[in-house]
Amino acid sequence: MRTLTVQLADRSYPIHIGPGLLKRVELMIERMPQKAAALVTNTTVEPLYSRGLVAALEASGVRVVRVVLPDGEAHKNWESLNRIFDLLIAGRCERNTTVIALGGGVVGDLAGFAAAIYQRGTPFIQVPTTLLAHVDSAVGGKTAINHPLGKNMIGAFYQPRVVVIDTDTLETLPAREFAAGVAEVIKYGAIRDAAFFAWLEQHIERVIARDPDALGYAIERSCINKAEVVGQDERETGQRALLNYGHTFGHAIEAGVGYGAWLHGEAVAAGMVLAAKLSRRLGFLGEQEVARITSLLRRARLPVDGPELSVERYFELMAHDKKVEGGRLRFILLRGLGEAFLASDVPVVAVEEALAQRHASDV
C-alpha cells in the first residue's frame, strides 16, 4: 500500500492505493466520527463489492444503511440525489453518519454532493472502483449532478475524509470503461508531466493489459499530479482549471450525443485531440505533438474523432459550459507536451477551424 496526502490544512486527507484494500476497513473507520455509515453504490457494483464491504464494516461494529442507485451517467440527476436523501432520512442518518461512495465517478459525484448538503454537510469517504474514479473524480472534492442544460451545473466543493483505492477492483472493469479512465491518465502527462507522458508512450500496452505494476504506477503518478493541483488551488480559481484540458469540447460532446451515449473519458479523449488541434492552429503546438497525443490515445483504444455534430451545435453546447466568463469562450491549450495554460479570448474562427477538422486524420 502507498499513501499520498492531499494538503488542505485542517481538511488534509490521505489517499491509500494498493491491492486488497476493500478488506482493510480500518482505513475507513479511523476517519469516521462515529460507527455509523451510509454506503452508496450502484446496481453493477453492488453484487461485486458492496456485500463484502458491508459485512466487513458490520463485523467491526459499524451500523450501515445501504443505498443502491441505477448505473450510469444518465442517472446523475436530482432524482437519484433525492433517493439518497429519502434513504438517509428513513435510516435515521445523522450529522455524524459518514457517507461512503463505492463505485465510479457517477456514484462518487452523487454521494459526495449528497454528503455536502445533507443536513448542511456530513462526513464523506471515497472508495472508487473504476479507473476514472481512481485517478480523477475520487480525488479533490468536486461533486455535482447534471442539469438538462449542462453537465455538473449543480454541485459543491466537498472534500472526502479519506480515499481508499483498491486496485483489485479494476479486474472486473469492462474494457471500454477502463480505456475511458486511461484518457484522464494521459491527460496528466499532456498538461503537466512530460516525463509521465513519455513513460506512457513506452508502456501504454502494459497499462491497457492491466499489468499490476504498470497500472499501479500509472494510478499513483496520476493521483500525485491531482493531489498537487488540488492542494494548491482547491476551488479552481487558477491552475486547477488546467485539469479541464479537453473538457470544454468533451462536455459539449457528452451533451450533444446525449448523456451516457459516450463515456466521460471517451468524450475527453476526443476533446483533447480537438484542443490540441486548436493549440496548433494558434501556433502553440507542433504537428508532431498533436500526432503524439492522437497516437497515444488511439493505442489506448480511445476515440480521437469528434462526433458528427454541426459546428453551430458545438458552439451552442459550449456556451452553456462553466468555463464561459464575461461572455467569451475560454480554452485550456497546450504550449508543448506537459505544459497547459488557460487562454481567454480565443478567436472564434480558430475554434471553428479546429471543429471543422474534427477527424483525427484532418491535421
Added chain:
Amino acid sequence: MRTLTVQLADRSYPIHIGPGLLKRVELMIERMPQKAAALVTNTTVEPLYSRGLVAALEASGVRVVRVVLPDGEAHKNWESLNRIFDLLIAGRCERNTTVIALGGGVVGDLAGFAAAIYQRGTPFIQVPTTLLAHVDSAVGGKTAINHPLGKNMIGAFYQPRVVVIDTDTLETLPAREFAAGVAEVIKYGAIRDAAFFAWLEQHIERVIARDPDALGYAIERSCINKAEVVGQDERETGQRALLNYGHTFGHAIEAGVGYGAWLHGEAVAAGMVLAAKLSRRLGFLGEQEVARITSLLRRARLPVDGPELSVERYFELMAHDKKVEGGRLRFILLRGLGEAFLASDVPVVAVEEALAQRHASDV
C-alpha cells in the same frame, strides 16, 4: 447607517443597517466581482421593492436577471430551487454572477442555497425585507430547503458577501410576520443577553409599534449577538447551536401543523416557552423566569401555547430533527435568563411532562 462585521477571516463581511439603504446600490456593487446579478425575490416583495432595486442596479450598469418565486414556507423546496436554476441558466448566469436575495427568510434560504451549489458556488448578497430575516436568517450563512420529512434537511453553510438591511422595508410588513420576527429578537435576550432582555421588557410596546429608534436598536443588538456567535462557531460545532433555543420544539410544531400554517417565529415562540418549562422541570429555571419569558412573548402578540398534537406525535417529529445525536434527544435549555446551554441525554419523562403542560397557563 450603522455597519457591523461578521468576523470570518478571508470571508468576513459587513452588515449595513439603516433607513433608505435599498437605494444605495453601491453597497452591493462594491462587493460584486462583476456587474452581473440574479435578483431572487417573491411575488409579494416584487411589486414593493424589486422594481426600484433593479432600476437602480441597471442605472449603475449592472446586468440583472430576475427570478420571482411564489411566497411562503411551503415553497422552500426543490421545485423552487430548480426554478431558480432554470432561470439562471436561461439568463446565462456565470460563476461570477452575484445572486441577490431580496425578501424574507424563505427567499434568503432558497437564493443562498442556489448560490451555494450553482456551478459549485457563485457570490451571494442578502437584502432582507422582513424582521425575521433582518435579525436572524440573513446573517450567518445558513441556507437550506425543506424535505417532506424534515425542515432544513438539505442545505449548506454559505456566507453572503454583504448584508444590506433597509429598515424602511418593515413599514409594509404585515403585523403577524412582524411579530414572528420579534420572537427571534427576544430569543437573543433569553439565550445570551440579559440586559437586552430587560430592555425589551421596558420597550416591547415601542418595538411592536415600529418606533424607528426602538426598532433600529433592537435590530442592531440582535445582529451584534448573531455576528458574535457566527464569528466564533460558523459551522455549528459548539455555541452556535444555542441559537436554536426553542427550535427543536418549534420545528416539530411547524412540521406537525404542516409547513406554512404557523410562521417560523410563531413556532419558535411557543417552542421557547416549552423549552423554558423543560428547563424549569429539570431545575435550571425558576417559575418567575418562565413567566417573564411567557409574558414578554405574549406582549409581542406571539403564541405561547403549543398546538394540539399528541405527545407521541411531538416525539416522532423531534426524532427527525437535526439536533438528534447518537439516538438521544438534545435540547437547548436555560440556566437563567441570558444563559443558554446544550443539554444531551435529557430524560424522556421530563420532555413528556413539559409537552403535557403545553398551554402557557400550565406552569
